[in-house]
Amino acid sequence: MTRSSIGASGRVENDVPAFPMPRAKGCPLDPPPGLRGLQAEAPLVRIRLWDGSTPWLVTRHDVQRALLADERIGSDSLLPGYPHVSESFQARAADLQTFITMDDPEHARQRRMLSPSFTLRRIEQLRPTVQGIVDDLVDGLLAGPKPADLVSAFALPVPSLVICHVLGVPYEDHEFFQRTSRLLIARETAAETALAAQMELVGYLDQLIGRKLAEPADDLLSQLAVEQLQTGQMSRQQLAMMSLLLLVGGHETSADMIALGTLALLTNPDQLAVLRHTDDPTVIARATEELLRYLSVAHGGRRRVALEDIEIAGEVIRAGEGLVLPSEIGDRDERVYPRPDVLDLHRDARQHLAFGFGIHQCLGQPLVRVELQAVYGTLYRRIPTLALAVEPSELEFKEEGFVYGVHELPVTW
Amino acid sequence: MHVAADTEKCISSGHCAMAAPEVFDQDEETGIVRLRTDHPAAEHEAGVHDAAAVCPVLAITVSAERLG
Numbered sequence: 138m139t140r141s142s143i144g145a146s147g148r149v150e151n152d153v154p155a156f157p158m159p160r161a162k163g164c165p166l167d168p169p170p171g172l173r174g175l176q177a178e179a180p181l182v183r184i185r186l187w188d189g190s191t192p193w194l195v196t197r198h199d200v201q202r203a204l205l206a207d208e209r210i211g212s213d214s215l216l217p218g219y220p221h222v223s224e225s226f227q228a229r230a231a232d233l234q235t236f237i238t239m240d241d242p243e244h245a246r247q248r249r250m251l252s253p254s255f256t257l258r259r260i261e262q263l264r265p266t267v268q269g270i271v272d273d274l275v276d277g278l279l280a281g282p283k284p285a286d287l288v289s290a291f292a293l294p295v296p297s298l299v300i301c302h303v304l305g306v307p308y309e310d311h312e313f314f315q316r317t318s319r320l321l322i323a324r325e326t327a328a329e330t331a332l333a334a335q336m337e338l339v340g341y342l343d344q345l346i347g348r349k350l351a352e353p354a355d356d357l358l359s360q361l362a363v364e365q366l367q368t369g370q371m372s373r374q375q376l377a378m379m380s381l382l383l384l385v386g387g388h389e390t391s392a393d394m395i396a397l398g399t400l401a402l403l404t405n406p407d408q409l410a411v412l413r414h415t416d417d418p419t420v421i422a423r424a425t426e427e428l429l430r431y432l433s434v435a436h437g438g439r440r441r442v443a444l445e446d447i448e449i450a451g452e453v454i455r456a457g458e459g460l461v462l463p464s465e466i467g468d469r470d471e472r473v474y475p476r477p478d479v480l481d482l483h484r485d486a487r488q489h490l491a492f493g494f495g496i497h498q499c500l501g502q503p504l505v506r507v508e509l510q511a512v513y514g515t516l517y518r519r520i521p522t523l524a525l526a527v528e529p530s531e532l533e534f535k536e537e538g539f540v541y542g543v544h545e546l547p548v549t550w
Numbered sequence: 551m552h553v554a555a556d557t558e559k560c561i562s563s564g565h566c567a568m569a570a571p572e573v574f575d576q577d578e579e580t581g582i583v584r585l586r587t588d589h590p591a592a593e594h595e596a597g598v599h600d601a602a603a604v605c606p607v608l609a610i611t612v613s614a615e616r617l618g
Protein backbone atom coordinates (compact mmCIF):
# COMPACT_ATOMS: atom_id res chain seq x y z
CA MET A 138 0.00 0.00 0.00
CA THR A 139 2.99 2.30 -0.17
CA ARG A 140 2.94 2.68 -3.93
CA SER A 141 2.08 6.33 -3.65
CA SER A 142 3.88 7.33 -0.50
CA ILE A 143 5.03 10.90 -0.53
CA GLY A 144 8.32 11.98 0.94
CA ALA A 145 9.06 14.98 3.06
CA SER A 146 9.97 16.95 -0.04
CA GLY A 147 6.39 16.52 -1.24
CA ARG A 148 7.63 14.54 -4.22
CA VAL A 149 6.36 11.16 -5.13
CA GLU A 150 9.10 8.74 -4.39
CA ASN A 151 8.27 5.47 -5.95
CA ASP A 152 6.78 4.60 -9.15
CA VAL A 153 3.43 6.11 -9.82
CA PRO A 154 1.48 4.65 -12.75
CA ALA A 155 1.08 6.83 -15.82
CA PHE A 156 -2.46 7.88 -16.81
CA PRO A 157 -4.26 7.38 -19.19
CA MET A 158 -3.62 3.68 -19.66
CA PRO A 159 -3.94 1.45 -22.71
CA ARG A 160 -6.83 -0.96 -23.21
CA ALA A 161 -6.27 -4.68 -23.59
CA LYS A 162 -6.06 -5.95 -27.16
CA GLY A 163 -9.28 -7.64 -28.13
CA CYS A 164 -11.34 -5.96 -25.38
CA PRO A 165 -12.08 -2.53 -26.88
CA LEU A 166 -15.26 -2.09 -24.83
CA ASP A 167 -13.67 -2.77 -21.46
CA PRO A 168 -11.71 -0.24 -19.42
CA PRO A 169 -7.91 -0.59 -19.30
CA PRO A 170 -6.82 -3.56 -17.16
CA GLY A 171 -4.38 -1.25 -15.37
CA LEU A 172 -7.27 0.84 -14.08
CA ARG A 173 -9.08 -2.27 -12.87
CA GLY A 174 -5.92 -3.24 -11.03
CA LEU A 175 -5.82 0.11 -9.26
CA GLN A 176 -9.51 -0.17 -8.44
CA ALA A 177 -8.90 -3.51 -6.76
CA GLU A 178 -6.00 -1.98 -4.84
CA ALA A 179 -7.58 1.09 -3.24
CA PRO A 180 -10.34 3.70 -3.66
CA LEU A 181 -7.75 6.48 -3.99
CA VAL A 182 -4.32 6.12 -5.60
CA ARG A 183 -1.79 8.47 -7.18
CA ILE A 184 -1.31 8.63 -10.93
CA ARG A 185 1.13 10.52 -13.12
CA LEU A 186 -0.20 12.80 -15.88
CA TRP A 187 1.41 14.08 -19.09
CA ASP A 188 2.95 17.06 -17.28
CA GLY A 189 4.46 14.97 -14.51
CA SER A 190 1.87 16.01 -11.92
CA THR A 191 0.56 13.28 -9.61
CA PRO A 192 -3.10 13.88 -8.76
CA TRP A 193 -5.38 11.37 -7.06
CA LEU A 194 -7.21 8.78 -9.11
CA VAL A 195 -10.59 7.92 -7.61
CA THR A 196 -11.41 4.35 -8.52
CA ARG A 197 -14.67 3.35 -6.86
CA HIS A 198 -18.24 4.24 -7.65
CA ASP A 199 -19.27 5.28 -4.15
CA VAL A 200 -16.20 7.49 -3.61
CA GLN A 201 -16.52 9.08 -7.07
CA ARG A 202 -20.14 9.91 -6.33
CA ALA A 203 -19.40 11.28 -2.88
CA LEU A 204 -16.59 13.50 -4.16
CA LEU A 205 -18.41 14.75 -7.26
CA ALA A 206 -21.30 15.85 -5.04
CA ASP A 207 -18.97 17.41 -2.45
CA GLU A 208 -19.00 21.20 -2.22
CA ARG A 209 -15.33 21.16 -1.26
CA ILE A 210 -14.19 20.25 -4.77
CA GLY A 211 -13.89 22.66 -7.68
CA SER A 212 -13.97 22.39 -11.47
CA ASP A 213 -12.26 25.70 -12.18
CA SER A 214 -9.49 24.78 -14.61
CA LEU A 215 -7.57 27.98 -13.80
CA LEU A 216 -6.95 26.82 -10.22
CA PRO A 217 -3.43 25.62 -9.49
CA GLY A 218 -3.38 21.84 -9.15
CA TYR A 219 -6.14 21.31 -11.70
CA PRO A 220 -5.30 18.08 -13.55
CA HIS A 221 -5.40 19.09 -17.21
CA VAL A 222 -6.15 16.49 -19.89
CA SER A 223 -3.29 17.68 -22.09
CA GLU A 224 -1.23 20.70 -23.01
CA SER A 225 -3.79 21.83 -25.55
CA PHE A 226 -6.59 21.62 -22.98
CA GLN A 227 -4.54 23.71 -20.63
CA ALA A 228 -3.88 26.29 -23.33
CA ARG A 229 -7.57 26.51 -24.22
CA ALA A 230 -8.55 26.91 -20.57
CA ALA A 231 -6.15 29.81 -20.22
CA ASP A 232 -7.66 31.37 -23.35
CA LEU A 233 -11.41 31.13 -22.76
CA GLN A 234 -13.63 29.21 -20.37
CA THR A 235 -17.13 27.80 -20.40
CA PHE A 236 -19.22 27.06 -17.33
CA ILE A 237 -18.27 23.37 -17.38
CA THR A 238 -14.90 24.48 -15.95
CA MET A 239 -16.22 27.19 -13.63
CA ASP A 240 -17.32 27.00 -10.02
CA ASP A 241 -20.47 28.39 -8.45
CA PRO A 242 -21.82 31.03 -8.28
CA GLU A 243 -20.88 31.88 -11.91
CA HIS A 244 -21.39 28.28 -13.03
CA ALA A 245 -24.88 28.19 -11.54
CA ARG A 246 -25.75 31.61 -12.96
CA GLN A 247 -24.95 30.52 -16.50
CA ARG A 248 -26.35 27.01 -16.20
CA ARG A 249 -29.67 28.38 -14.93
CA MET A 250 -30.02 30.41 -18.11
CA LEU A 251 -30.22 27.09 -19.95
CA SER A 252 -32.01 24.75 -17.58
CA PRO A 253 -35.56 25.89 -18.49
CA SER A 254 -34.86 24.69 -22.05
CA PHE A 255 -33.75 21.25 -20.86
CA THR A 256 -36.55 20.21 -18.53
CA LEU A 257 -38.16 16.80 -19.10
CA ARG A 258 -41.33 18.50 -20.33
CA ARG A 259 -39.57 20.74 -22.86
CA ILE A 260 -37.39 17.95 -24.18
CA GLU A 261 -40.32 15.56 -24.39
CA GLN A 262 -41.89 17.98 -26.87
CA LEU A 263 -38.92 17.36 -29.15
CA ARG A 264 -39.45 13.61 -29.27
CA PRO A 265 -41.47 13.57 -32.51
CA THR A 266 -38.86 15.77 -34.23
CA VAL A 267 -36.04 13.51 -33.03
CA GLN A 268 -37.94 10.39 -34.08
CA GLY A 269 -38.50 11.95 -37.51
CA ILE A 270 -34.78 12.65 -37.87
CA VAL A 271 -33.94 9.05 -36.93
CA ASP A 272 -36.58 7.61 -39.29
CA ASP A 273 -35.35 9.72 -42.22
CA LEU A 274 -31.75 8.71 -41.64
CA VAL A 275 -32.71 5.01 -41.48
CA ASP A 276 -34.62 5.46 -44.75
CA GLY A 277 -31.51 7.04 -46.24
CA LEU A 278 -29.31 4.23 -45.01
CA LEU A 279 -31.61 1.58 -46.48
CA ALA A 280 -31.80 3.42 -49.80
CA GLY A 281 -28.03 3.88 -50.00
CA PRO A 282 -25.17 1.53 -50.88
CA LYS A 283 -23.99 -1.21 -48.55
CA PRO A 284 -21.79 -1.75 -46.72
CA ALA A 285 -22.14 1.69 -45.19
CA ASP A 286 -20.22 3.51 -42.46
CA LEU A 287 -22.70 3.81 -39.61
CA VAL A 288 -20.71 6.65 -38.03
CA SER A 289 -20.86 9.10 -40.93
CA ALA A 290 -24.21 7.94 -42.34
CA PHE A 291 -26.14 7.79 -39.09
CA ALA A 292 -24.41 8.10 -35.71
CA LEU A 293 -23.01 11.60 -36.27
CA PRO A 294 -25.92 13.09 -38.27
CA VAL A 295 -28.50 12.19 -35.56
CA PRO A 296 -27.04 14.37 -32.75
CA SER A 297 -25.83 16.95 -35.25
CA LEU A 298 -29.28 17.47 -36.75
CA VAL A 299 -30.88 17.49 -33.31
CA ILE A 300 -28.54 20.04 -31.71
CA CYS A 301 -28.68 22.23 -34.83
CA HIS A 302 -32.45 22.19 -34.56
CA VAL A 303 -32.39 23.09 -30.87
CA LEU A 304 -29.76 25.83 -31.12
CA GLY A 305 -30.73 27.16 -34.52
CA VAL A 306 -27.37 26.41 -36.16
CA PRO A 307 -27.57 25.79 -39.94
CA TYR A 308 -26.92 22.07 -40.53
CA GLU A 309 -25.31 22.93 -43.90
CA ASP A 310 -22.25 23.97 -41.91
CA HIS A 311 -21.88 20.55 -40.28
CA GLU A 312 -18.62 19.63 -41.96
CA PHE A 313 -17.03 22.74 -40.49
CA PHE A 314 -18.23 22.29 -36.93
CA GLN A 315 -17.79 18.53 -36.86
CA ARG A 316 -14.17 18.91 -37.96
CA THR A 317 -13.39 21.67 -35.45
CA SER A 318 -15.27 19.90 -32.63
CA ARG A 319 -13.20 16.80 -33.23
CA LEU A 320 -9.98 18.78 -32.98
CA LEU A 321 -11.13 20.30 -29.71
CA ILE A 322 -11.83 17.03 -27.95
CA ALA A 323 -8.81 15.08 -29.16
CA ARG A 324 -6.25 14.91 -26.40
CA GLU A 325 -3.33 14.97 -28.81
CA THR A 326 -4.28 18.02 -30.86
CA ALA A 327 -1.36 20.44 -30.72
CA ALA A 328 -2.05 23.47 -28.55
CA GLU A 329 -1.85 25.95 -31.46
CA THR A 330 -4.20 23.83 -33.57
CA ALA A 331 -6.73 23.59 -30.74
CA LEU A 332 -6.57 27.32 -30.08
CA ALA A 333 -7.04 28.05 -33.78
CA ALA A 334 -10.00 25.66 -33.95
CA GLN A 335 -11.54 27.27 -30.87
CA MET A 336 -11.08 30.71 -32.40
CA GLU A 337 -12.64 29.60 -35.68
CA LEU A 338 -15.67 28.13 -33.90
CA VAL A 339 -16.11 31.12 -31.61
CA GLY A 340 -15.89 33.41 -34.63
CA TYR A 341 -18.48 31.37 -36.48
CA LEU A 342 -20.86 31.35 -33.51
CA ASP A 343 -20.33 35.04 -32.89
CA GLN A 344 -21.45 35.82 -36.44
CA LEU A 345 -24.42 33.54 -36.01
CA ILE A 346 -25.37 35.33 -32.79
CA GLY A 347 -25.21 38.60 -34.72
CA ARG A 348 -27.71 37.20 -37.22
CA LYS A 349 -29.99 35.97 -34.42
CA LEU A 350 -29.95 39.42 -32.81
CA ALA A 351 -30.94 41.03 -36.08
CA GLU A 352 -33.59 38.46 -36.83
CA PRO A 353 -34.57 36.36 -33.81
CA ALA A 354 -36.03 32.96 -34.70
CA ASP A 355 -37.69 30.27 -32.61
CA ASP A 356 -34.51 28.65 -31.33
CA LEU A 357 -32.29 28.61 -28.26
CA LEU A 358 -29.55 30.89 -29.62
CA SER A 359 -32.09 33.57 -30.52
CA GLN A 360 -33.68 33.25 -27.13
CA LEU A 361 -30.34 33.62 -25.35
CA ALA A 362 -29.35 36.52 -27.56
CA VAL A 363 -32.54 38.38 -26.73
CA GLU A 364 -32.97 37.41 -23.06
CA GLN A 365 -29.36 37.32 -21.87
CA LEU A 366 -27.18 39.27 -24.28
CA GLN A 367 -29.45 42.23 -24.98
CA THR A 368 -30.25 42.57 -21.30
CA GLY A 369 -26.57 42.63 -20.38
CA GLN A 370 -26.63 39.37 -18.42
CA MET A 371 -23.89 38.04 -20.65
CA SER A 372 -21.26 39.41 -22.98
CA ARG A 373 -21.26 38.39 -26.61
CA GLN A 374 -18.10 36.39 -26.09
CA GLN A 375 -19.62 34.56 -23.11
CA LEU A 376 -22.63 33.66 -25.20
CA ALA A 377 -20.41 32.45 -28.04
CA MET A 378 -18.50 30.25 -25.57
CA MET A 379 -21.72 28.90 -24.09
CA SER A 380 -22.96 28.04 -27.60
CA LEU A 381 -19.64 26.35 -28.31
CA LEU A 382 -20.06 24.15 -25.23
CA LEU A 383 -23.55 23.12 -26.35
CA LEU A 384 -22.52 22.49 -29.94
CA VAL A 385 -19.32 20.59 -29.16
CA GLY A 386 -20.58 18.86 -25.99
CA GLY A 387 -23.44 17.19 -27.75
CA HIS A 388 -21.72 15.91 -30.85
CA GLU A 389 -19.11 13.22 -30.52
CA THR A 390 -20.46 11.95 -27.20
CA SER A 391 -23.89 11.09 -28.56
CA ALA A 392 -22.45 9.81 -31.85
CA ASP A 393 -20.12 7.51 -29.93
CA MET A 394 -23.02 6.20 -27.85
CA ILE A 395 -24.83 5.31 -31.08
CA ALA A 396 -21.91 3.70 -32.92
CA LEU A 397 -20.28 2.02 -29.94
CA GLY A 398 -23.68 0.98 -28.61
CA THR A 399 -24.45 -0.68 -31.92
CA LEU A 400 -21.09 -2.45 -31.85
CA ALA A 401 -21.74 -3.64 -28.29
CA LEU A 402 -25.14 -4.99 -29.33
CA LEU A 403 -23.88 -6.66 -32.51
CA THR A 404 -21.27 -8.48 -30.45
CA ASN A 405 -23.90 -9.46 -27.83
CA PRO A 406 -26.66 -10.91 -30.03
CA ASP A 407 -28.82 -12.02 -27.12
CA GLN A 408 -28.96 -8.40 -25.94
CA LEU A 409 -29.57 -7.11 -29.44
CA ALA A 410 -32.55 -9.46 -29.58
CA VAL A 411 -34.09 -7.63 -26.60
CA LEU A 412 -34.25 -4.39 -28.59
CA ARG A 413 -35.14 -6.04 -31.87
CA HIS A 414 -38.27 -7.50 -30.35
CA THR A 415 -39.70 -4.69 -28.28
CA ASP A 416 -41.45 -1.39 -28.69
CA ASP A 417 -42.02 -1.01 -24.96
CA PRO A 418 -40.67 2.42 -23.95
CA THR A 419 -39.85 1.16 -20.44
CA VAL A 420 -37.66 -1.64 -21.80
CA ILE A 421 -35.97 0.73 -24.25
CA ALA A 422 -35.36 3.34 -21.53
CA ARG A 423 -33.84 0.75 -19.22
CA ALA A 424 -31.63 -0.59 -22.02
CA THR A 425 -30.46 2.95 -22.77
CA GLU A 426 -29.28 3.45 -19.18
CA GLU A 427 -27.41 0.14 -19.26
CA LEU A 428 -25.66 1.09 -22.52
CA LEU A 429 -24.72 4.44 -20.97
CA ARG A 430 -23.25 2.59 -17.98
CA TYR A 431 -21.51 -0.11 -19.97
CA LEU A 432 -19.86 2.29 -22.42
CA SER A 433 -19.51 5.40 -20.21
CA VAL A 434 -18.05 7.14 -23.29
CA ALA A 435 -16.82 10.37 -21.66
CA HIS A 436 -13.53 8.69 -20.87
CA GLY A 437 -10.45 9.96 -19.14
CA GLY A 438 -12.17 11.07 -16.00
CA ARG A 439 -13.89 14.10 -14.57
CA ARG A 440 -11.23 16.58 -13.48
CA ARG A 441 -11.37 18.40 -10.17
CA VAL A 442 -9.31 20.23 -7.53
CA ALA A 443 -9.80 19.97 -3.76
CA LEU A 444 -10.73 23.40 -2.40
CA GLU A 445 -10.26 22.27 1.20
CA ASP A 446 -8.75 19.27 2.93
CA ILE A 447 -11.11 16.34 2.51
CA GLU A 448 -10.92 13.18 4.55
CA ILE A 449 -12.40 10.29 2.65
CA ALA A 450 -11.93 6.55 2.22
CA GLY A 451 -9.02 6.42 4.63
CA GLU A 452 -6.99 9.18 2.96
CA VAL A 453 -6.71 12.94 3.30
CA ILE A 454 -6.95 14.88 0.06
CA ARG A 455 -5.17 18.17 0.66
CA ALA A 456 -6.52 21.50 -0.52
CA GLY A 457 -5.03 22.25 -3.93
CA GLU A 458 -4.56 18.63 -4.97
CA GLY A 459 -6.00 17.41 -8.25
CA LEU A 460 -8.54 14.63 -8.67
CA VAL A 461 -9.27 12.43 -11.68
CA LEU A 462 -12.53 10.47 -11.55
CA PRO A 463 -13.01 8.13 -14.53
CA SER A 464 -16.59 6.94 -14.91
CA GLU A 465 -15.45 4.08 -17.13
CA ILE A 466 -14.19 2.27 -14.03
CA GLY A 467 -16.72 3.70 -11.60
CA ASP A 468 -19.43 2.28 -13.82
CA ARG A 469 -17.74 -1.14 -13.85
CA ASP A 470 -17.48 -1.36 -10.08
CA GLU A 471 -18.66 -4.80 -9.01
CA ARG A 472 -19.64 -3.42 -5.61
CA VAL A 473 -22.54 -1.68 -7.36
CA TYR A 474 -23.04 -3.74 -10.49
CA PRO A 475 -22.73 -7.51 -10.14
CA ARG A 476 -20.85 -8.96 -13.13
CA PRO A 477 -20.02 -5.43 -14.27
CA ASP A 478 -18.49 -6.42 -17.62
CA VAL A 479 -21.66 -8.12 -18.77
CA LEU A 480 -23.99 -6.00 -20.88
CA ASP A 481 -27.38 -6.77 -19.35
CA LEU A 482 -30.15 -4.59 -20.77
CA HIS A 483 -32.54 -5.70 -18.05
CA ARG A 484 -30.50 -4.44 -15.13
CA ASP A 485 -31.25 -1.19 -13.30
CA ALA A 486 -28.26 0.97 -14.22
CA ARG A 487 -29.73 4.36 -13.36
CA GLN A 488 -26.98 5.18 -10.88
CA HIS A 489 -24.34 5.23 -13.61
CA LEU A 490 -21.86 8.08 -13.78
CA ALA A 491 -21.79 8.37 -17.57
CA PHE A 492 -23.16 11.92 -17.34
CA GLY A 493 -21.08 12.75 -14.29
CA PHE A 494 -22.53 13.58 -10.86
CA GLY A 495 -22.86 16.71 -8.77
CA ILE A 496 -23.55 20.23 -9.98
CA HIS A 497 -21.89 19.70 -13.36
CA GLN A 498 -23.88 16.61 -14.29
CA CYS A 499 -24.62 16.76 -18.00
CA LEU A 500 -27.12 19.46 -18.87
CA GLY A 501 -27.97 17.75 -22.15
CA GLN A 502 -28.92 14.40 -20.67
CA PRO A 503 -32.71 14.60 -21.13
CA LEU A 504 -32.06 15.35 -24.80
CA VAL A 505 -29.52 12.53 -25.06
CA ARG A 506 -32.05 10.10 -23.58
CA VAL A 507 -34.68 11.04 -26.15
CA GLU A 508 -32.10 10.67 -28.94
CA LEU A 509 -30.72 7.35 -27.79
CA GLN A 510 -34.14 5.90 -27.02
CA ALA A 511 -35.29 6.84 -30.52
CA VAL A 512 -32.16 5.27 -32.04
CA TYR A 513 -32.05 2.07 -29.97
CA GLY A 514 -35.81 1.65 -30.34
CA THR A 515 -35.73 2.07 -34.11
CA LEU A 516 -32.50 1.03 -35.81
CA TYR A 517 -32.49 -2.69 -34.96
CA ARG A 518 -36.19 -3.17 -35.53
CA ARG A 519 -36.12 -1.42 -38.89
CA ILE A 520 -32.93 -3.24 -39.95
CA PRO A 521 -33.16 -6.62 -38.21
CA THR A 522 -30.35 -8.10 -40.32
CA LEU A 523 -27.89 -5.34 -39.40
CA ALA A 524 -24.39 -6.83 -39.15
CA LEU A 525 -20.75 -5.78 -39.03
CA ALA A 526 -19.17 -5.67 -42.49
CA VAL A 527 -15.65 -6.18 -41.13
CA GLU A 528 -14.02 -8.27 -38.44
CA PRO A 529 -14.21 -6.55 -35.03
CA SER A 530 -10.39 -6.73 -34.90
CA GLU A 531 -10.20 -4.40 -37.93
CA LEU A 532 -12.01 -1.54 -36.20
CA GLU A 533 -10.08 1.52 -35.08
CA PHE A 534 -10.97 3.12 -31.78
CA LYS A 535 -10.60 6.69 -30.56
CA GLU A 536 -7.81 6.02 -28.12
CA GLU A 537 -6.62 9.58 -28.56
CA GLY A 538 -9.74 11.40 -27.43
CA PHE A 539 -11.27 11.93 -24.04
CA VAL A 540 -14.51 10.76 -25.57
CA TYR A 541 -14.21 7.11 -26.51
CA GLY A 542 -15.62 5.75 -29.72
CA VAL A 543 -14.97 4.06 -33.01
CA HIS A 544 -13.73 6.00 -36.06
CA GLU A 545 -15.77 4.05 -38.58
CA LEU A 546 -18.29 1.27 -38.19
CA PRO A 547 -18.81 -0.51 -41.53
CA VAL A 548 -22.16 -2.30 -41.44
CA THR A 549 -24.28 -4.21 -43.88
CA TRP A 550 -27.76 -5.81 -43.81
CA MET B 551 -42.83 8.71 5.00
CA HIS B 552 -41.73 12.30 4.71
CA VAL B 553 -39.78 13.75 1.80
CA ALA B 554 -38.02 17.09 1.37
CA ALA B 555 -36.28 18.65 -1.62
CA ASP B 556 -33.67 21.40 -1.41
CA THR B 557 -34.52 23.85 -4.17
CA GLU B 558 -31.30 25.82 -3.55
CA LYS B 559 -29.16 22.83 -4.44
CA CYS B 560 -31.36 21.53 -7.29
CA ILE B 561 -29.79 21.69 -10.76
CA SER B 562 -33.03 20.88 -12.63
CA SER B 563 -31.88 17.48 -13.84
CA GLY B 564 -35.40 16.06 -13.72
CA HIS B 565 -34.26 12.70 -12.38
CA CYS B 566 -36.67 12.79 -9.47
CA ALA B 567 -39.62 13.58 -11.73
CA MET B 568 -38.59 10.64 -13.88
CA ALA B 569 -38.23 8.25 -10.95
CA ALA B 570 -41.45 9.23 -9.13
CA PRO B 571 -43.62 11.55 -11.22
CA GLU B 572 -46.45 11.27 -8.69
CA VAL B 573 -44.29 12.93 -6.07
CA PHE B 574 -41.85 15.21 -7.91
CA ASP B 575 -42.38 17.76 -10.65
CA GLN B 576 -40.25 20.42 -12.32
CA ASP B 577 -41.19 24.08 -12.22
CA GLU B 578 -42.33 25.19 -15.69
CA GLU B 579 -40.19 28.31 -15.68
CA THR B 580 -36.98 27.20 -14.02
CA GLY B 581 -36.94 23.41 -14.08
CA ILE B 582 -36.34 23.42 -10.32
CA VAL B 583 -37.85 20.56 -8.32
CA ARG B 584 -41.38 20.95 -6.96
CA LEU B 585 -42.95 18.52 -4.56
CA ARG B 586 -46.47 17.40 -5.38
CA THR B 587 -46.70 16.08 -1.83
CA ASP B 588 -44.33 15.80 1.08
CA HIS B 589 -46.13 12.74 2.42
CA PRO B 590 -46.06 10.30 -0.49
CA ALA B 591 -48.38 7.29 -0.44
CA ALA B 592 -46.81 3.96 0.47
CA GLU B 593 -47.03 2.76 -3.13
CA HIS B 594 -44.61 5.51 -4.20
CA GLU B 595 -42.04 4.77 -1.54
CA ALA B 596 -39.72 2.81 -3.83
CA GLY B 597 -39.81 5.57 -6.44
CA VAL B 598 -38.99 8.21 -3.83
CA HIS B 599 -35.97 6.22 -2.66
CA ASP B 600 -34.86 5.84 -6.28
CA ALA B 601 -35.19 9.59 -6.76
CA ALA B 602 -33.07 10.30 -3.69
CA ALA B 603 -30.42 7.88 -4.98
CA VAL B 604 -30.17 9.37 -8.47
CA CYS B 605 -30.37 13.05 -7.56
CA PRO B 606 -26.93 14.33 -8.63
CA VAL B 607 -26.72 16.97 -5.93
CA LEU B 608 -28.22 14.93 -3.08
CA ALA B 609 -31.05 17.42 -2.73
CA ILE B 610 -33.70 14.90 -1.73
CA THR B 611 -34.01 13.64 1.82
CA VAL B 612 -36.36 10.94 2.94
CA SER B 613 -37.27 10.25 6.54
CA ALA B 614 -39.57 7.71 8.03
CA GLU B 615 -42.07 10.19 9.43
CA ARG B 616 -41.69 13.67 10.77
CA LEU B 617 -42.39 13.67 14.45
CA GLY B 618 -44.45 16.42 15.96
Ligand code: HEM
Binds near residue numbers: 386434492493496499
Ligand atom coordinates in the same frame (compact mmCIF):
# COMPACT_ATOMS: atom_id res chain seq x y z
C1 HEM C 1 -24.09 10.65 -24.82
C2 HEM C 1 -23.96 11.94 -24.81
C3 HEM C 1 -23.32 12.75 -23.71
C4 HEM C 1 -22.49 12.36 -22.69
C5 HEM C 1 -21.97 10.95 -22.39
C6 HEM C 1 -22.19 13.54 -21.92
C7 HEM C 1 -21.38 13.54 -20.80
C8 HEM C 1 -21.18 14.63 -19.98
C9 HEM C 1 -20.43 14.61 -18.74
C10 HEM C 1 -19.72 13.40 -18.17
C11 HEM C 1 -20.48 15.85 -18.19
C12 HEM C 1 -19.89 16.29 -16.85
C13 HEM C 1 -18.57 16.95 -16.97
C14 HEM C 1 -17.96 17.21 -15.61
O1 HEM C 1 -18.55 16.90 -14.58
O2 HEM C 1 -16.84 17.73 -15.57
C15 HEM C 1 -21.26 16.67 -19.11
C16 HEM C 1 -21.52 18.01 -18.92
C17 HEM C 1 -22.20 18.79 -19.84
N1 HEM C 1 -22.83 18.36 -20.99
FE1 HEM C 1 -22.90 16.48 -21.68
N2 HEM C 1 -22.82 14.62 -22.48
C18 HEM C 1 -23.53 14.19 -23.57
C19 HEM C 1 -24.31 14.95 -24.41
C20 HEM C 1 -24.56 16.29 -24.25
C21 HEM C 1 -25.42 17.08 -25.10
C22 HEM C 1 -26.26 16.56 -26.25
C23 HEM C 1 -25.32 18.37 -24.65
C24 HEM C 1 -25.98 19.63 -25.18
C25 HEM C 1 -27.20 19.83 -25.33
C26 HEM C 1 -24.44 18.37 -23.51
C27 HEM C 1 -24.11 19.48 -22.77
C28 HEM C 1 -23.38 19.47 -21.60
C29 HEM C 1 -23.11 20.65 -20.81
C30 HEM C 1 -23.55 22.07 -21.12
C31 HEM C 1 -22.35 20.24 -19.71
C32 HEM C 1 -21.80 21.11 -18.58
C33 HEM C 1 -22.71 21.10 -17.41
C34 HEM C 1 -22.18 21.87 -16.22
O3 HEM C 1 -20.97 22.12 -16.14
O4 HEM C 1 -22.98 22.26 -15.36
N3 HEM C 1 -23.99 17.09 -23.30
N4 HEM C 1 -21.69 15.90 -20.17
Ligand code: SF4
Binds near residue numbers: 565574608
Ligand atom coordinates in the same frame (compact mmCIF):
# COMPACT_ATOMS: atom_id res chain seq x y z
S1 SF4 D 1 -33.12 14.97 -9.12
FE1 SF4 D 1 -32.23 16.53 -7.76
S2 SF4 D 1 -31.28 18.00 -9.12
FE2 SF4 D 1 -32.61 16.76 -10.37
S3 SF4 D 1 -34.54 17.94 -10.47
FE3 SF4 D 1 -34.73 16.48 -8.78
S4 SF4 D 1 -34.01 17.60 -6.98
FE4 SF4 D 1 -33.33 18.76 -8.77
